[in-house]
Amino acid sequence: MTTFLGMPVTAPRGVGHLRGDQTFPRAARDALQNSQLRRNLRHATTTIRGKSGRVIAELPDWQSLRDAGSGIKADVMSRLPELLVRLEERVVAAGGVVHWAADANEANAIVTELVKATGSERVIKVKSMATQEIGLNEALEAAGITPVETDLAELIVQLGDDKPSHILVPAIHRNRSEIREIFLRAMPGVDPALTDDPPVLAAAARRYLRETFLSTRVAVSGANFAIAETGTLGVVESEGNGRMCLTLPDTLITVMGIEKVLPTWRDLEVFLQLLPRASTGERMNPYTTMWTGVTPGDGPQNFHLVLLDNGRSAVLADTVGRSALHCIRCSACLNVCPVYERTGGHSYGSVYPGPIGAVLSPQLTGVADNASLPFASSLCGACFDACPVKIDIPSLLVHLRDKAPHPVAERAAMAAAARIMDRPRWYASAQRAAKMARIAGRRGRGLPPPLSGWTAGRDLPEFPQQTFRDWWAQRPAVPPAGEPSSGSEEGR
Numbered sequence: 293m294t295t296f297l298g299m300p301v302t303a304p305r306g307v308g309h310l311r312g313d314q315t316f317p318r319a320a321r322d323a324l325q326n327s328q329l330r331r332n333l334r335h336a337t338t339t340i341r342g343k344s345g346r347v348i349a350e351l352p353d354w355q356s357l358r359d360a361g362s363g364i365k366a367d368v369m370s371r372l373p374e375l376l377v378r379l380e381e382r383v384v385a386a387g388g389v390v391h392w393a394a395d396a397n398e399a400n401a402i403v404t405e406l407v408k409a410t411g412s413e414r415v416i417k418v419k420s421m422a423t424q425e426i427g428l429n430e431a432l433e434a435a436g437i438t439p440v441e442t443d444l445a446e447l448i449v450q451l452g453d454d455k456p457s458h459i460l461v462p463a464i465h466r467n468r469s470e471i472r473e474i475f476l477r478a479m480p481g482v483d484p485a486l487t488d489d490p491p492v493l494a495a496a497a498r499r500y501l502r503e504t505f506l507s508t509r510v511a512v513s514g515a516n517f518a519i520a521e522t523g524t525l526g527v528v529e530s531e532g533n534g535r536m537c538l539t540l541p542d543t544l545i546t547v548m549g550i551e552k553v554l555p556t557w558r559d560l561e562v563f564l565q566l567l568p569r570a571s572t573g574e575r576m577n578p579y580t581t582m583w584t585g586v587t588p589g590d591g592p593q594n595f596h597l598v599l600l601d602n603g604r605s606a607v608l609a610d611t612v613g614r615s616a617l618h619c620i621r622c623s624a625c626l627n628v629c630p631v632y633e634r635t636g637g638h639s640y641g642s643v644y645p646g647p648i649g650a651v652l653s654p655q656l657t658g659v660a661d662n663a664s665l666p667f668a669s670s671l672c673g674a675c676f677d678a679c680p681v682k683i684d685i686p687s688l689l690v691h692l693r694d695k696a697p698h699p700v701a702e703r704a705a706m707a708a709a710a711r712i713m714d715r716p717r718w719y720a721s722a723q724r725a726a727k728m729a730r731i732a733g734r735r736g737r738g739l740p741p742p743l744s745g746w747t748a749g750r751d752l753p754e755f756p757q758q759t760f761r762d763w764w765a766q767r768p769a770v771p772p773a774g775e776p777s778s779g780s781e782e783g784r
């Protein structure tokens with residue numbers, strides 16, 4: 293007997309953080325007014341780019357590693373169901389419990405019930421894009437459970453009642469004096485004499501978090517990788533807060549997007565070389581924590597793995613678009629993107645900003661719900677060059693632009709253009725009419741309504757004084773082959 297599961301569906305509305313309140317152009321226009329934001333972004337992205345470029349240059353086989361990473365991910369996508377079932381079998385065999393969540397609502401309900409069952413009213417959290425995507429913190433708070441972010445940047449965002457604006461450095465839009473103000477305002481027990489010296493700020497966060505680590509019995513994490521052959525989960529991080537969350541509590545709940553699975557341990561070798569160099573510009577992650585089910589007397593004694601779909605099966609169904617699922621969330625594409633560097637992450641309206649957000653969010657939600665994002669790019673190609681798993685983001689952007697709903701006027705104009713270009717006489721007449729457009733919409737002013745939308749984001753090119761057809765008709769007659777021309781031999 294077979295079970296019909298239905299068509300893959302996109303992430304539901306009204307929950308999580310994949311959709312913004314405004315279109316990208318409107319949000320970006322506001323962000324561009326903030327010169328402090330642009331200074332912070334330029335400084336941070338330039339620093340990370342430089343560091344990353346230096347350590348990547350040390351590896352003579354970097355391009356081969358990129359090819360290997362890309363190949364492994366393509367293989368995973370081609371047999372994802374089989375690998376997930378194997379992962380489930382191994383996790384269960386090692387003493388864990390696996391839950392399948394079709395969307396954000398299901399995942400939030402599963403985690404909330406699991407935490408409630410422990411009797412704990414607080415959870416500590418390892419930085420996790422998947423839990424931000426589904427709005428887990430809001431769901432926990434609604435159930436009377438306090439989530440505490442333990443990654444320093446996530447903590448800054450949480451205490452500041454803010455939103456993350458970068459995958460790896462969620463508080464990249466804040467400078468140290470802004471962080472000092474947030475700590476003074478919202479961090480319990482903070483020293484009123486706090487300065488904005490980075491080590492002093494880090495020490496304040498450490499003091500606040502240490503007590504929380506030692507007194508909280510439940511942790512929630514994401515996962516960078518899961519190894520199907522053994523049921524092993526992995527988190528890589530730089531601060532050690534993840535290690536505390538993954539080892540100290542009695543109960544560990546991991547929420548992982550289904551695309552994070554890898555077939556074997558051997559595959560992990562490739563990604564542990566690619567990820568740190570492309571993301572933080574480190575040769576190796578300071579903390580790499582791997583765990584397999586539960587081990588009596590060592591670490592959490594209850595382990596739950598929540599496998600999250602939330603639109604991923606719909607992405608997988610698009611044989612072109614699915615390569616967005618290869619992403620390992622290194623954020624290298626953000627750090628090289630000229631659009632991201634000027635607008636910042638909030639303009640994208642989703643927890644996934646920058647070039648990867650522009651191709652992933654519209655696919656998870658359905659293109660209609662994030663229709664402006666595939667256009668948030670100059671198509672310069674820097675993201676493709678930087679991506680450690682060789683995701684061809686520019687091609688994906690073009691693919692999604694084609695799928696985005698286009699205004700009626702634009703569709704009508706394109707259909708009319710196609711008909712005209714198919715008929716030489718009509719085309720000649722249209723060229724003559726275009727000269728009128730030079731008068732109606734001079735360069736720098738754009739076209740008049742209803743065509744003004746087309747030139748709102750583009751320069752209107754200057755039409756030439758003479759068309760090619762006119763020039764061709766007026767050119768001097770060419771003598772028949774074999775007859776000498778009147779021109780000089782020189783210069784031939």
Ligand code: SF4
Pocket residue numbers: 618619620621622623624625626648675678679680681682683
């Ligand atoms: S698309 Fe590539 S460069 Fe961008 S975050 Fe994902 S893996 Fe990194």
